[in-house]
Amino acid sequence: MIMQENFFVKQPLSSLTLLLAILLLAGCAGTVREPMSADLLEPDALKPGSGDFEDYKPGPGSWHTYLYNGSRVNDTVDPIKFPPDAYIKFTVGGRFSSSSVEYSSAVTEDGKVYLGSSSGLFYSLDLVSGDKIWEFEVDAPIDGTASVTKQSVCFGATDGYLYCLDKATGEMLWRYNSQSEIISSPLVSGSALFFTSADNRLHAVSLARGKKLWSYSRRSNEMVTIRFFNSPASSSDKLFVLFSDGNLCAFKKDSGKLLWKNEVIDDSSKIINSRRTPLYHGGLVYVIGSSGSVMALDAATGELKVVYDVTNAVDFIVTDDSFFVAGTGELISVDRETKETKWAKRLDKGETSSIAGAGKFIVLLSNMESTPIKLKGFENLKTNRGYLQAFTKEKGDL
Numbered sequence: 271m272i273m274q275e276n277f278f279v280k281q282p283l284s285s286l287t288l289l290l291a292i293l294l295l296a297g298c299a300g301t302v303r304e305p306m307s308a309d310l311l312e313p314d315a316l317k318p319g320s321g322d323f324e325d326y327k328p329g330p331g332s333w334h335t336y337l338y339n340g341s342r343v344n345d346t347v348d349p350i351k352f353p354p355d356a357y358i359k360f361t362v363g364g365r366f367s368s369s370s371v372e373y374s375s376a377v378t379e380d381g382k383v384y385l386g387s388s389s390g391l392f393y394s395l396d397l398v399s400g401d402k403i404w405e406f407e408v409d410a411p412i413d414g415t416a417s418v419t420k421q422s423v424c425f426g427a428t429d430g431y432l433y434c435l436d437k438a439t440g441e442m443l444w445r446y447n448s449q450s451e452i453i454s455s456p457l458v459s460g461s462a463l464f465f466t467s468a469d470n471r472l473h474a475v476s477l478a479r480g481k482k483l484w485s486y487s488r489r490s491n492e493m494v495t496i497r498f499f500n501s502p503a504s505s506s507d508k509l510f511v512l513f514s515d516g517n518l519c520a521f522k523k524d525s526g527k528l529l530w531k532n533e534v535i536d537d538s539s540k541i542i543n544s545r546r547t548p549l550y551h552g553g554l555v556y557v558i559g560s561s562g563s564v565m566a567l568d569a570a571t572g573e574l575k576v577v578y579d580v581t582n583a584v585d586f587i588v589t590d591d592s593f594f595v596a597g598t599g600e601l602i603s604v605d606r607e608t609k610e611t612k613w614a615k616r617l618d619k620g621e622t623s624s625i626a627g628a629g630k631f632i633v634l635l636s637n638m639e640s641t642p643i644k645l646k647g648f649e650n651l652k653t654n655r656g657y658l659q660a661f662t663k664e665k666g667d668l
Contacts (some may be wrong), residue, residue: 272532275295275361279621284590284648290421293422302384306425307372310376312602315496315605317395319335319478325332329380330348331348331378332378332380332500332581333346333377333378334346334377334378334379334417334418334419334453334454334460335363335377335416335417335457335650336375336377336414336415336501336547337501337547337549338415338626339561340459340503340504341458341503341504341505341549341550341551342503342547342548342549342550343502343549343551343587343588343625344549344585344586344587344625344627345587345588345626345627345628346627346628346629347433347629348627348628349628349630350628350629350631350633350660352631352660355444357629359400360376360383360385360395360400362385362386362387362389362391362393364637366394367599371388371511372387372388373388373414373499374386374387374388374412374413374414374415374416374425375415375452375455375573376415377415377416377417377423378397378465379418379437380416381396381397381398382394382395382396382403382411382437383395383396383397384399384414384416384418384437385415385416386408386413386415386416386422386425386427387411387412387415388411388412388413389411389485390407390408390409390410390412390427391405391406391407391408391412391414391450392405392406392407392408392412392425392433392435392440392442393405393562394423394437398472399403404439404440405439405440406433406435406440406442408427408430408431408433409429410427410451411427411428412426412427412428413427413428413451413452413453413466413478413499414426414427414452414454414455414456414501415455415501416456417455417456417457417458417463418437418461418596419437419477420476421436421437421438422434422435422437422443423435423437423481423537424453424456424458424463424477425455425456426448426451426453426454426455426456426467427435427451427452427464428450428451428452428453430447430448430450430451430452430462431446431447431448431452432443432445432446432451432452432456432465432473432475432480433445434446434463434477434480435525440593443480443538444480445480446473446475446480446481446482448465448467448471449467449468449469450468450469450471451467451468452466452468452498453463453497453498454466454499454501454502455497455501455547456501457502457503457509458477459504459523460477460523461476461477461478461484462474462475462477462523463476463477464502464504464514464523465473465501465502466498466500466501466502466508466511467574468497468498470487470488470498470513470514470515470571470586471485471486471487472482472485472486472487472502472509472511472521472526473485473489473627474526476524481524483630484525484526485526485655486521486526486528487511488517488519490593493542496629497516497647498513498514498546499546499547500547501547502544502547503546503547503548503549503550503555504523504550505550505569506521507518507522507524508521508522508523508529509521509523509570510520510548510550510555511548511556511571512535512546512547515533516533516534516536516537516560517532517533517534517560518533518534518548518555518557518572519531520534520555520569520572525596527571530571530572531572532567534557534559534560534567535559535560536560537560543557543584543621544557544562544582544583544584544585544588545583545584545585546558549586549588550569551588552588552590552605553568553569553570553576554566554567554568554569554576555567555569556588558583558586559577561579561580562580562581562583562597563577563578563579563580563581564577564580564583564586564595565577565578566578573633576609578593578604579588580595580597580600581597581598581600582597583595583596583597584596584597584598584622584624584625585622585623585625586624586625587607587625587626587627587628587632588606588607589607589663591604591607592606592663593604593606594625594627594632596611596617596622596634598622599616599617599618600614600616600617601614601615601617601625601632601634601666602614602615603663603666612666613665613666614666615632615661615666615668617634617636617659619636619638619659620622620633620636620637620639620655620657621636621639622634622636623635623636623637623639627663630662630663630664631660631661631663632660632661632662632663633658633659634658634659634660634661635656635658635659636656636659637654637655637656638655638659639652639653639654639656640652640653640654640655641653660662
């Protein structure tokens with residue numbers, strides 16, 4: 271049995287808040303089972319363009335999957351303006367009062383927000399007013415972020431099920447049992463859904479009916495594994511997944527065949543607060559490695575190409591000409607061609623949680639912890655304050 275240690279994970283509500291802010295302004299390698307051709311129950315479902323996701327072109331202001339798209343680039347060309355002229359507070363939950371941390375981020379499409387909560391409720395909300403359109407109840411926390419298609423919204427929960435709902439009504443279309451908690455955000459390509467489960471498995475499921483297409487397992491022989499918030503990223507024909515044993519793996523989308531693997535983390539507990547989802551851009555796969563630096567690997571071979579030597583990187587963005595990374599107390603812009611630093615800005619608003627790109631800006635969210643009473647006996651009395659900051663991509667001006 272794989273036991274999950276929640277205390278290894280620190281991923282606060284901030285990613286949800288960061289996304290809403292942008293929108294409102296606009297274990298070790300164990301037994302690996304290679305999937306066999308017999309597992310391909312619906313091979314035609316994996317043809318590019320055969321589903322309602324790749325054919326679907328969301329309008330401006332949409333952020334319809336975790337980290338923006340299947341490549342997880344975490345950057346949109348949609349413009350935003352400052353200072354903000356609107357603010358809405360969304361309250362999630364409702365069944366009971368809880369101090370649980372919220373892990374799920376929000377996604378949006380066509381003026382609606384879709385998000386899950388630790389209380390087991392999934393919501394569709396009006397983006398402008400914050401009014402609830404519908405809610406769907408799951409008997410387990412929803413820690414994974416949803417993905418929206420033309421007709422449906424899909425998300426995983428800690429009860430081990432991946433749910434697919436009609437996005438207009440909230441009615442359940444189907445659910446798929448992965449037999450282990452899902453804290454991954456599903457990636458939709460063609461007519462297939464791809465996601466990971468907490469027992470170090472990668473799943474491919476038919477979007478139309480929720481039927482298994484194939485699966486790949488890196489199950490660990492260890493008694494305890496880190497609870498790993500890893501979601502798959504994709505190119506046109508490949509999937510990229512960072513597993514909790516520290517291996518970055520590439521797969522064929524249509525069959526689940528393992529193409530290559532590269533151990534990029536030798537001790538995953540060293541960088542527990544950083545982004546665990548790879549990013550694909552321009553033939554390279556980006557991931558945060560053991561040293562806390564960002565590594566760029568060749569998507570075809572897994573060969574290491576570039577290391578961006580930033581101390582304790584937390585999150586990053588890649589554009590056509592630049593690379594932006596937030597580390598411990600610093601936000602850095604690097605020229606992708608020359609590998610030279612364009613600018614670097616010190617961060618003084620606490621621990622960075624996440625960053626995202628929007629138009630000409632980088633939006634950064636951080637959490638600052640302080641002790642209001644500096645007297646003996648009050649050391650454990652602490653307060654937390656969240657900060658939202660925006661920097662220009664060109665010069666890093668606040």
